[in-house]
Amino acid sequence: MKFDVTPIAFVDSCYKEKFATPRQPGIVSEAKGIIALIPPFNDPESVFGLEDCSHIWLQFIFHQCIDKGWKARVRPPRLGGNKKMGVFATRATHRPNAIGMSVVKLDRIETHTNEVLLHVSGLDLIDGTPVIDIKPYVPYSDAIEHAHYPFAQQAPQPMPxxxxxxxxxxxxxxxxxxxxxxxxxxxxxxxxxxxxxxxxxxxxxxxxxxxxxxxxxxxxxxxxxxxxxxxx
Amino acid sequence: MKFDVTPIAFVDSCYKEKFATPRQPGIVSEAKGIIALIPPFNDPESVFGLEDCSHIWLQFIFHQCIDKGWKARVRPPRLGGNKKMGVFATRATHRPNAIGMSVVKLDRIETHTNEVLLHVSGLDLIDGTPVIDIKPYVPYSDAIEHAHYPFAQQAPQPMPxxxxxxxxxxxxxxxxxxxxxxxxxxxxxxxxxxxxxxxxxxxxxxxxxxxxxxxxxxxxxxxxxxxxxxxx
Missing domain, CATH: 3.30.2310 (YaeB-like fold)
Structure with a gap:
């Protein structure tokens, strides 16, 4: 059983290569990018109402990793690279379906006839990333206050x-x-x-x-x- | 450009049909289900460490909607069904790529040789839903406290x-x-x-x-x- 997914947009990002692209969104607030919808999704109607949302989820393809397969155990960089974890206990890029999800700040929407550009910040996606879905961030359902993830309790300590x-x-x-x-x-x-x-x-x-x-x-x-x- | 996605698991859910399945996860805490990994993903190694996480994201296929296409504007049930919104401003099931995401509580993991069963609650998925990815919920990155979604500020008021x-x-x-x-x-x-x-x-x-x-x-x-x- 297989399902096809097709890009609805591509990312125009300040990050031009994998190295130095952050491993989580939101940490680098200055990271700006544009999500540019492609035909036939580039209809301003498709984002009607989205301008009132502060944050959006991007679902995307880890397109630079997709051909490299997956392993049941991976070494997440946040654990110093020497601890192996189950791939489903991590957000590692090499996974059975190379799909990622990132929540980013929606700064504004620019629409022209047949052009829809979402200006976002806090991005952690590399230039050219294919986006397969955009959904509003719904705080009452997505922000789980007392959730517990033992391997990264908070954002990494910044280095001077x-x-x-x-x-x-x-x-x-x-x-x-x-x-x-x-x-x-x-x-x-x-x-x-x-x-x-x-x-x-x-x-x-x-x-x-x-x-x-x-x-x-x-x-x-x-x-x-x-x-x-x-x-x- | 197309990408293949393949199920890694199927949902064994208390909801046996679309009608009465909740429209968001977490609201019906008593809703229990099992995410059963399928070969070749049914290796207990693939979930090593996940047992310490309180919540997980499920990415899944809206398999009962996938053949019905999408429209640029939809009528979300939460808005009374009489307001049309852009499809990307909603979590509607009929979307260009019929992929959903739900965060659920991870109650426990049951593993045997070649069997991995994730017992979850707060589920909003129908029985038989194909799951394409499982990721840990990472509070410092996913729980955005001051996010704003004007169309559903809080969970719907329960009816007696x-x-x-x-x-x-x-x-x-x-x-x-x-x-x-x-x-x-x-x-x-x-x-x-x-x-x-x-x-x-x-x-x-x-x-x-x-x-x-x-x-x-x-x-x-x-x-x-x-x-x-x-x-x-």
């Missing part, structure tokens, strides 16, 4: 981020991008098994910029220094 | 339910079923456009029983009287 003088200069006229970089890197996007190597340069494309950074051990605390921000 | 003497007698030794019937009927499963007709008898199959009931106007309030509870 410092900007080099060169990076500060490059970002002087773009406070939004600086805040985005700060929020993204403070989540520590490194694979959990990487040890601190002060000479190793990391890089990721955010919006239309290449951002590079290094990790430093300072007073026994790891800090991130943003080295360069160059046009992509 | 009375049991006829015959129904009381039939339920004397089954307090759980009585509570289930009470919770299900107090949601008023009637189509919104039905007017009170004291002679009309409604019926639905719950667990292994046929339940029949009528609506009465008493002191300008509608009450439900459960007439009969007979073996199905």
């Amino acid at each position: 981020v410092y900007f080099s003088i060169k990076a500060e200069t490059a970002l002087k006229t773009n406070a939004h991008l600086k805040k985005l970089i700060d929020q993204v890197l403070s989540q520590d996007p490194r694979p959990a098994f990487h040890k601190i190597d002060e000479t190793r340069v990391y890089g990721a494309k955010l919006e239309d910029k290449n951002v590079t950074w290094i990790y430093k051990l300072v007073n026994n605390t790891c800090v991130i220094e943003v080295k360069n921000v160059e046009p992509a | 339910v009375y049991f006829s003497i015959k129904a009381e007698t039939a339920l004397k030794t089954n307090a759980h079923l009585k509570k289930l019937i009470d919770q299900v009927l107090s949601q008023d499963p009637r189509p919104a456009f039905h007017k009170i007709d004291e002679t009309r008898v409604y019926g639905a199959k719950l667990e292994d029983k046929n339940v029949t009931w009528i609506y009465k106007l008493v002191n300008n309030t509608c009450v439900i009287e459960v007439k009969n509870v007979e073996p199905a």
